[in-house]
Amino acid sequence: MRFAEDYPVGSSFELGSHIVTAEEITRFATQYDPQPYHLSEAEGQQSAFGGLIASGWNTAAIWMSLYVRAMLEDSSVEGSPGVDELRWLTPVRPGDELFGHVEVAGMVPSLTRRDVLTLRKKGWLTRGDGETVMSLVLHSRFTRRPSAN
Amino acid sequence: MRFAEDYPVGSSFELGSHIVTAEEITRFATQYDPQPYHLSEAEGQQSAFGGLIASGWNTAAIWMSLYVRAMLEDSSVEGSPGVDELRWLTPVRPGDELFGHVEVAGMVPSLTRRDVLTLRKKGWLTRGDGETVMSLVLHSRFTRRPSAN
Numbered sequence: 001m002r003f004a005e006d007y008p009v010g011s012s013f014e015l016g017s018h019i020v021t022a023e024e025i026t027r028f029a030t031q032y033d034p035q036p037y038h039l040s041e042a043e044g045q046q047s048a049f050g051g052l053i054a055s056g057w058n059t060a061a062i063w064m065s066l067y068v069r070a071m072l073e074d075s076s077v078e079g080s081p082g083v084d085e086l087r088w089l090t091p092v093r094p095g096d097e098l099f100g101h102v103e104v105a106g107m108v109p110s111l112t113r114r115d116v117l118t119l120r121k122k123g124w125l126t127r128g129d130g131e132t133v134m135s136l137v138l139h140s141r142f143t144r145r146p147s148a149n
Numbered sequence: 150m151r152f153a154e155d156y157p158v159g160s161s162f163e164l165g166s167h168i169v170t171a172e173e174i175t176r177f178a179t180q181y182d183p184q185p186y187h188l189s190e191a192e193g194q195q196s197a198f199g200g201l202i203a204s205g206w207n208t209a210a211i212w213m214s215l216y217v218r219a220m221l222e223d224s225s226v227e228g229s230p231g232v233d234e235l236r237w238l239t240p241v242r243p244g245d246e247l248f249g250h251v252e253v254a255g256m257v258p259s260l261t262r263r264d265v266l267t268l269r270k271k272g273w274l275t276r277g278d279g280e281t282v283m284s285l286v287l288h289s290r291f292t293r294r295p296s297a298n
Contacts, residue, residue: 056229078196
């Protein structure tokens with residue numbers, strides 16, 4: 001079991017990668033973000049983006065999927081109060097392989113529960129060519145290792 | 150066609166509502182956020198949340214879906230540089246009806262394109278009982294009405 005103390009400030013982790021497909025982009029967008037340039041290559045080509053691009057929310061969710069699978073299994077995480085500075089830096093297109101990264105940037109005690117620490121994590125996605133396509137700051141609550149209470 | 154000038158600072162809009170189902174929560178989570186309390190009622194009951202709750206990214210995407218359908222059709226929107234202050238204020242559970250809201254909080258000229266304004270919009274979701282479950286600040290680019298150039 002991994003507790004708050006197992007994610008020390010300054011540590012960083014590679015989260016693996018995910019290849020984005022046109023099918024994923026259009027499926028996500030049809031339900032959650034039906035703007036023309038997320039729905040088809042043809043509509044994307046008529047837009048300022050010159051082709052089909054992923055919804056920024058889809059890109060953020062891809063980072064989350066890599067983070068959860070690499071970092072949260074058998075952990076003491078108890079949800080998140082939120083995210084800051086979510087930035088979509090360059091469009092994500094079909095065929096892009098996105099690599100997830102995370103760095104523990106800070107840790108503060110919960111104001112309401114002595115057994116909980118809130119971790120501040122900087123997360124980002126890079127493409128195969130090294131360009132960063134998205135970044136964010138995720139706050140998340142973890143209980144402390146019981147022996148440390 | 151709606152241009153940047155059609156979303157004046159201080160104006161606010163009701164975006165309609167969406168009823169969250171257990172099926173949507175688990176389907177989204179299976180792909181993007183497979184933490185136990187997002188995957189089944191049984192696992193949720195064993196967690197600090199006392200039942201199945203939606204991924205925060207699912208909740209944000211629901212707000213986006215209401216916003217896009219109510220506000221962006223036939224608009225000059227050209228994507229978003231990002232989001233700030235995304236806050237998950239209370240868990241979202243199956244059966245919750247979420248009502249979308251948005252208020253135009255600010256507008257600044259693009260630094261790089263004379264024909265584009267960046268709008269800052271405060272968005273939030275309330276439940277049927279009036280409680281706010283999520284809020285965010287979305288930045289988005291719109292081209293100006295051509296006659297205004």
